Amino acid sequence: MSSVQDTKASVDISLKYKEAVAPYAPDMERVEKDILKHFQSDVALIPQVSEYLAGSGGKRIRPILLTVASRLCGYTGASRHITLSVVAEFIHAATLLHDDVVDDADQRRGMESANIKFGNCASVLVGDFLFAKSFVLMSQDGDIRVINAMSEATRRLAEGEVLQLVNTLNLTITEDIYTDTIYRKTGALIEACCRLGAILGGASKEKEEALAQYGRNIGIAFQLVDDALDFVGDARGWGKPLGADLEEGRVTLPLIRALAMADESEAGDIKSAMESDTGREAKLGAVIMTLKKYDTISYAMEQARWRVEEAKSAISACFEPSSHLDTMRAIADYVVDRKI
């Protein structure tokens, strides 16, 4: 797992990321302010739950991508990228709220999750409010292409969540099904954010598709890394207990690959651990030896790196050199080596 633990490279990439996104900090501050503004409702529980979720942090990867992509495509406006960044974060926040209900999670980014603090009912309904509000904001923005891209992404996102649900504990899923699921669950919204940047900038169809391809690939890479780190732990402060996905019965790439490589006895051990009522640690114990033997976390990380290279190539082939293009590349690298 040297690739995960290569702290020196991670530090370099994180510093590069910080430098690359620094020029967009004023925009990101406006996004934060507008997120709080649009949470408002005369129904007091709605801002309470929303602000709690916002207060637990988040990488704001969608707003930064949307903003940088729009500048890369020549958008010079002052406000649409802010509003649409809020939209992207609201859709993302709504899925986090619903996700935590579905997973019966008790932690999110190291804090008590909203469903524990406010109850499942509040999480479901405030999630619905955030979905609805995001479409109110888009209808006020008034661009049908934006609404089409975002509603399609939201539909895929819901399909991805359902796919994940029906494949809980399904040890026979293939790498292709896994990749399709994480594309829908995580890649589609990030893809849409990059596409929105192109729409704001009035980019050509070719440039829009290149940005969409970039977004799709880094979205998948992002989830690949997230899933791989479930087996490596929280040393980098991700606020998620080690083996949480395993406990929820999520079958992710390191496990799929291990099952494909394992002999009958190893596969049997994994199967009985996953299907038994033992806790997180017992499941991890049974799985981790086989993952290590076949080095499948590195396998997943390599796939993530390959996706990042694909992402960078897609835009490098289509855009002239610029600081915005450099930033898009730095963001792509950061997706794999983030949070040192």
Added chain:
Amino acid sequence: MSSVQDTKASVDISLKYKEAVAPYAPDMERVEKDILKHFQSDVALIPQVSEYLAGSGGKRIRPILLTVASRLCGYTGASRHITLSVVAEFIHAATLLHDDVVDDADQRRGMESANIKFGNCASVLVGDFLFAKSFVLMSQDGDIRVINAMSEATRRLAEGEVLQLVNTLNLTITEDIYTDTIYRKTGALIEACCRLGAILGGASKEKEEALAQYGRNIGIAFQLVDDALDFVGDARGWGKPLGADLEEGRVTLPLIRALAMADESEAGDIKSAMESDTGREAKLGAVIMTLKKYDTISYAMEQARWRVEEAKSAISACFEPSSHLDTMRAIADYVVDRKI
């Protein structure tokens, strides 16, 4: 409660309704077909859950209102009213799925509810799919005014659901808060459907507002009747157990009015019953005597009838006589005296 039990008048009104909507039956058949078509997804659980919910029936009051309102406003097109009717039913279905999770319901229209049959997780996520799909369909329809009206309605709907949640067992809520809650929860989407009819027909602002006012009022009337019948029972085949709202701690108009009229000892009895862990029937027993003494179910039904008259006046003042206008009036009457 003579007003609820006046079977002769109900029969007349239901017959009149049936006759009035008969000319729109071919449109309604197309709505049914398109509902099934747009449920489709390569994720098999999605059509399963959706078709189960669709199979449990429903009055399709939103599609009929949208369609008749559009014809009243001179819309002669063949398909937009069908698509937007599907949209309205998808948004409605999504809220039913989420509602049943929040209420921990076990029945819907006399059948096992979807959350019991498929689990809470499936209900939450398929509801999200239906929300998203409704906005995909609207973005394909391509009219920003439609999207604005529907997203605002969906936002209000979510707020109404949250209001209902936070006021569970709140015996101090006023008639105004109750009315505001049922407007958001039920009135806003019906209002939007009528407004969409006006938009499709290219009606004047004045006519659009008259139709919106009609929809708002019959939406509120619809929920007033629904809530009143919680105390009267299922004799008319509504598929909901007697006192289900009471058991969920929903404080509705007959109860609010009874608490306002009751002496201290009666109010105390209601309070202890509502706050105790006794079941549905014990709660009903404690409440029903006071409701009867102060005739508060009739009070709620009178409010519903007043709303229906307001609704009819709003459109009668604005539109020339026509069969479409007659149908809109017959639908309004049916909202109070439906399902004999």
